[in-house]
Amino acid sequence: MKSFIFSSVALLVCLTPATYSWGSEGHRTVGRIAQNFLTSDVSNQVATLLGPSDTLESVSTWADIIKRDPMWTWSARLHFIDTQDDPTAVCNVDETEIALLEATIANYTTQLDSSNGFSSQERNIALKFLTHFFGDITQPLHVCGKELGGNQHLVTFDGRSTNLHAIWDTDMIRKRLTDFSSSPDNAVEAYAANLTDTINSGNYKDISSGWVSCIGASQDAKQCPLQWATDSDALNCQVVWGYVLANPDVDLDGEYYNSVVPSIDLQLAKAGYRLGTFLNQLLGKGGAKFLLA
Numbered sequence: 001m002k003s004f005i006f007s008s009v010a011l012l013v014c015l016t017p018a019t020y021s022w023g024s025e026g027h028r029t030v031g032r033i034a035q036n037f038l039t040s041d042v043s044n045q046v047a048t049l050l051g052p053s054d055t056l057e058s059v060s061t062w063a064d065i066i067k068r069d070p071m072w073t074w075s076a077r078l079h080f081i082d083t084q085d086d087p088t089a090v091c092n093v094d095e096t097e098i099a100l101l102e103a104t105i106a107n108y109t110t111q112l113d114s115s116n117g118f119s120s121q122e123r124n125i126a127l128k129f130l131t132h133f134f135g136d137i138t139q140p141l142h143v144c145g146k147e148l149g150g151n152q153h154l155v156t157f158d159g160r161s162t163n164l165h166a167i168w169d170t171d172m173i174r175k176r177l178t179d180f181s182s183s184p185d186n187a188v189e190a191y192a193a194n195l196t197d198t199i200n201s202g203n204y205k206d207i208s209s210g211w212v213s214c215i216g217a218s219q220d221a222k223q224c225p226l227q228w229a230t231d232s233d234a235l236n237c238q239v240v241w242g243y244v245l246a247n248p249d250v251d252l253d254g255e256y257y258n259s260v261v262p263s264i265d266l267q268l269a270k271a272g273y274r275l276g277t278f279l280n281q282l283l284g285k286g287g288a289k290f291l292l293a
């Protein structure tokens, strides 16, 4: 009986539309990494804006939860970009394709900026959206139009039938988390700590400045979304689709998983570091403002 109940629940979960983005663990990891980089002043402002029961980690999935609410369904369209890709030959984001996300990030940046007179509730919502979208833009299949970002591309992972988008959002991250802790509650924290250390003193130390080079007073920050989406989309040609198209019947929880794990680490690290750097710039006292030319 018990297992019957479990499998019914599992079935219901599977029937829900697979439109999540970096499943909740991915977004939580991004929120936690960002938190690790906040200056104490900005960290205090974030805590004030979010209230005592929330953190960047806990609000990171808010945008995915509310998009099913009739009041917020308009926002569902903001989580992905349908580029005219043909991986592995063509992976490219153009100005038209990025326009909506660019406007969205500018919109919520303006609302979060303390000097523009928005209410604390508006600023709270802006922070929650930005925390989420900084994550989505680094998930390669969120900037890929092929087969609805892989949602329609059926695959097998660990013996289970699913789709390519879902394993990038969720399954492969869940598997990756088991490298850090057998307890799901501790694993996100440990994974985020590992990626934070890798940015501060490990393999990402010399490359992380490039991830945030568009954030800064002398830059036109409107370029960030296009730069970041283009960077993510390149992975569709480099690592996401090649093996999958060439090996249609192979379970992806093997050679494929092992080959893409470095990219999953890298993308989550980028998202978290960008979010932390961005918030320090935008909210930091006397810091350069995030310029929206």
Ligand SMILES: *[C@@H]1O[C@H](CO)[C@@H](O)[C@H](O)[C@H]1NC(C)=O
Pocket: 103, 104, 105, 107, 108
């Ligand atoms: C800007 O934010 C407001 C408040 O959430 C929203 O109603 C509007 O649709 C947003 N515009 C864009 C382009 O994101």
Ligand SMILES: *[C@@H]1O[C@H](CO)[C@@H](O)[C@H](O)[C@H]1NC(C)=O
Pocket: 179, 194, 195, 197, 198, 202
């Ligand atoms: C992060 O984890 C990897 C293994 O996935 C390990 O090689 C590396 O040493 C860890 N880094 C830190 C800073 O703990």
Ligand SMILES: [Zn+2]
Pocket: 020, 021, 022, 063, 064, 079, 132, 136
């Ligand atoms: Zn999303």
